Amino acid sequence: MSAPTLAVRGLRVRIGAREIVHGVSFEVHREQTLGIVGESGSGKSLTVLAATGLLDAPGAVVTGTSTLTGSPGTVELVGAGARTLRTVHGGRIGFVFQDPGTSLNPLLTVGRQITESLETHRNMTRRQAQGRALELLAAVGLPDPQARLHSYPHQLSGGQRQRVMIAIAMACDPELLVADEPTTALDVTTQAQIIELVRDLQRDTGTAVVWISHDLGVIGQVADDVTVLRDGAAVEQASVLRVFDHPQHPYTAELLEARPVIGSSAPPVGDTDAEPLLVVDGLDVRFDVHTPVGRTRVHAVRDLSFSVRRGRTLGLVGESGSGKSTVAAALTGLVRPDAGTATLDGADLIGARGAAARALRRRVALVFQDPFASLNPRMRVGDSIAEPLRVHRLARGRTARRRRIAELLELVGLPAVFADRYPHELSGGERQRVSLARALAGEPELLILDEATASLDVSVQARMLGLLSRLQSELGLTYLFIAHDLAVVQRMSHEVLVLRDGAAVEYRPAAELFAAPEHEYTRALLAAVPPQRPRVRADRR
Known part of the structure; x- marks a missing residue:
């Protein structure tokens, strides 16, 4: 076999007194x-950046060898000069x-x-x-x-x-x-x-x-x-x-x-006789966007209707640009729809104004995909969670607020001492738990989860999904679960609504949809999910 294109031997990275990478070796061929x-x-990432000479951290010391072989010659990347x-x-x-x-x-x-x-x-x-x-x-x-x-x-x-x-x-x-x-x-x-x-x-x-x-x-x-x-x-x-x-x-x-895999878990079983909490009818959203050829009007959501029963989960799936997040924005008042209605337990969610709107907004909470972007980096965790408590006057006085903050942190599996930390001092999974605690502070009935686990490691994601299932069972929460990962949707959802170009192409109980998808677009989404075992590639046989 020819020499490897990249050969890394005994790579170590030390930043200050701490060694971060411990003698890693690998190689990759043409x-x-x-x-x-x-x-x-x-x-x-740190290992590969160090191996390719792209690591630029103050005080970093890289030892070992990393050799790039090819035309016009062999280069040792560890210790190579800037030129x-x-x-x-x-x-x-x-x-x-x-x-x-x-x-x-x-x-x-x-x-x-x-x-x-x-x-x-x-x-x-x-x-x-x-x-x-x-x-x-x-x-x-x-x-x-x-x-x-x-x-x-x-x-x-x-x-x-x-x-x-x-x-x-x-x-x-x-x-x-x-x-x-x-x-x-x-x-x-x-x-x-x-x-x-x-x-x-x-x-x-x-x-x-x-x-x-x-x-x-x-x-x-x-x-x-x-x-x-x-x-x-x-x-x-x-x-x-x-x-x-x-x-x-x-x-x-x-x-x-x-790792979530299609078919590895059955959809959850819930109360099929529960009354609808959220009812959306004829939702239609359009907005202007600027393109290389000028301004154009995008039809983001097209005459969409669905309902979510109390204590159950509706999975909302589709590709980027299918309108999933626009639906969430319309339901939380971030975007004004052009047509349609949405009611929460019979109350008008879109048309409400003043005190009625504030009371309704407290009953709906939104958790975003990126917890680092959704948390204020200058505010301690406790202050971020306390914000909805103050706005909705749910815990009066500093002592009551601190007690409630501790309860919310415990509810999402974090110790009370986390209240004094800043977002940058937490891992991605911990930050998402804080975002969930803040969403729960308003004591909502409906929780909209917009790709809330998409950026997490698989093991952290598994724990987060387990937490969401437990909270739904304990608190009777209703979820609108927006995701592009169908294996996660299967694990969490009672019903599934598939969106394409802003329109519903399939809307059925999860067990039926995953067992026998009817629409070709749904079948294409399922076919794109990585299989449980790698397929043997024809060009590698």
Whole structure:
């Protein structure tokens, strides 16, 4: 076998007196994909950034070796100077990160961000680079690539921005592509398209790929070999099929066990005779958006009707842009619908004004996907939870508020001392529990969960789903559960409503829908979910 494209040996990373990465070794060959998997804080990204010379942390000391082999020669990346790394990054190593919104320059057009790399690393003229950029946008499947050359990142969807990032990363035909959680924020069908796109580009160019993820389901779809990291150490390294079929380390087995899989759990059984709490009839939402060709009017939600029975969960699923979050915004007063009604226990939720509106809003709470963005970084946890208590006058006086804050933290499985911490001092799962405690502070009847577990590690997600099920049972809560992960929806939902382009395409009891989906779009969503066991890829046989 030829020399590996990237060979990492005994990599250690120390920041100050603390060692973060402990002697990690791995290698990846041409046309091969190495999956690096682990939970948040396991050292996945830090390890790969250090190995590729991209780690820029104050006081960081990197030891060991990391060798990039290929044309025009072999380069030792650990300890390499800035000039050497500038020629490698973007030219011989391409990077695709989790959030294209923060990776792309909002002030430059898509075309300019691709041509920059080509002019720098391949000495192309502006005309040559633009021609190559157009080819790349077509290769990554971006619709109307000629128009998109002149678009800015904010004018593209999340999936389209990620395709642009892949085009930039692959512009110079790199020997190594580093994909760091590139599909975490995407819906299942877009995720499947991005995975297939990387496979096609890899097959055409022979690029070696290092794919970082906390989701073993995704790793099972893309990787040939897997390295499992925990607390900065490699606890298991084997082929992807061996890892799935015969995990050797208990931590690997835990990750596999925590992963939601279609069919691994039956939908919950609830009270089918309960009265509807939320009734939505003919909801219609339109709004103006600016596009590269001018302003256009988007029909985000189309004549949508559904109901949620008290104490039960309705799963609302669909791809990005299907209108799921717009429904949540309309029900919570963040967006004014053009038509339709919504009632909560018979009271008008949309048309209410003044004191009646405030009283109704207290009965509906919303939990967002990103808890770090939804919590004020300058406020302590206790102050964030106390805010709805003060607004709705539910606990008068400092002593009563502190007692209620402690009760709410205990309810979501956190100790009372967390009230004095700031959001940055908590993990992602802990921050989401705080967001849930704040939502529960108003004693709501309806909880709208908008991708509330999408950004969490699989084990943290499993615990969060268990917590939500327990709270529903204990408090009689009603959930509108918005998600793109159908395995999670199956675990949580009594009924499921499938949205496409703002319209309902299927609305049935969860058990019936998952057993025999009727609409081709629902079947396509289910087919895009990673399987329980990796499929053997034809190009790897």
